[in-house]
Amino acid sequence: MRFTEDEAKKIAHCIGLGHAYQKHAANVSESSELLTHSSFESLILETLLNPAKIRKLENGRSVFWNSDEDFLVIVNPVDPDMGTAYWPEGGFNGYTILR
Amino acid sequence: MDTQSFVNSAQTLPHMPGLVGAPLRIVLPGTQALLLHQALAALVHSIHGVRFEEQTGVSRETLEALLGELQVWVDACQYDADGVIIVRDAFGNPVGKFERDFEPILIRALRNALEIAMLDLGQDEFFTITGFSLTEGKQLLDVLNTALLDPLHLGGQTDSVSH
Numbered sequence: 001m002r003f004t005e006d007e008a009k010k011i012a013h014c015i016g017l018g019h020a021y022q023k024h025a026a027n028v029s030e031s032s033e034l035l036t037h038s039s040f041e042s043l044i045l046e047t048l049l050n051p052a053k054i055r056k057l058e059n060g061r062s063v064f065w066n067s068d069e070d071f072l073v074i075v076n077p078v079d080p081d082m083g084t085a086y087w088p089e090g091g092f093n094g095y096t097i098l099r
Numbered sequence: 100m101d102t103q104s105f106v107n108s109a110q111t112l113p114h115m116p117g118l119v120g121a122p123l124r125i126v127l128p129g130t131q132a133l134l135l136h137q138a139l140a141a142l143v144h145s146i147h148g149v150r151f152e153e154q155t156g157v158s159r160e161t162l163e164a165l166l167g168e169l170q171v172w173v174d175a176c177q178y179d180a181d182g183v184i185i186v187r188d189a190f191g192n193p194v195g196k197f198e199r200d201f202e203p204i205l206i207r208a209l210r211n212a213l214e215i216a217m218l219d220l221g222q223d224e225f226f227t228i229t230g231f232s233l234t235e236g237k238q239l240l241d242v243l244n245t246a247l248l249d250p251l252h253l254g255g256q257t258d259s260v261s262h
Contacts, residue, residue: 019223056181058133058230076227084227090144097140097166099133099173099184099230 001054001062008048011075011082016041018081025085044085047073058099065095074098122200123246129176129186129195130231131239135209136169137229138216138236145228146219154215157208165205172197203247210243 025040052067064073070091076083088094151159177185217236
């Protein structure tokens with residue numbers, strides 16, 4: 001389930017440029033400044049390469065937890081965007097409850 | 100119309116008609132039970148800005164209690180060596196069953212929660228976050244709606260109306 005750096009970069013790029021940016025990143029930045037695509041992609045990459053927790057999920061998906069940012073990345077190989085990434089409302093519970 | 104019996108019913112049931120009543124049995128195969136759990140989990144733990152009372156008809160605490168009931172079932176399921184829950188057999192058929200009696204208002208809340216999760220997560224994220232397709236979500240919505248109409252005993256009636 002661990003990705004090589006090249007694989008992680010490709011996945012982070014897909015998710016970072018996909019729907020997740022508009023839906024989750026554009027309005028979440030605590031500094032009220034717009035989180036750029038590039039910084040969102042970097043956060044996803046950091047989470048994929050150095051997760052605090054990783055779990056496999058049903059249907060070939062996997063989830064990576066970033067405890068420093070209370071941020072998770074779900075990798076879904078069959079999704080055109082390769083998955084999604086967001087700050088769950090419930091923090092770590094949003095990670096543990098995923099199946 | 101038998102208004103007398105309606106008045107009597109209204110007196111014994113102080114809420115809006117259909118909001119409360121005898122508990123109804125919900126029987127879900129393992130896949131649909133997990134889908135309901137994941138949709139409810141998304142609503143409670145992932146989606147921002149949900150107005151629980153207004154959108155589902157019950158409080159956040161009530162939905163968390165319902166999620167807790169489903170969580171007990173999920174925790175009791177079998178898991179493979181990778182820690183992935185097993186809700187399908189080798190042929191893709193559902194494994195396990197979630198069977199419970201709920202008051203209609205709670206079934207309606209579960210239905211509403213699923214609908215909100217489907218609409219909020221949409222085509223982009225419903226499968227990625229829940230592991231199930233929107234089509235499977237709609238099938239579960241149909242199951243919950245059918246359960247809510249169970250007191251009408253529509254199962255044996257024909258659709259045609261003669262004039």
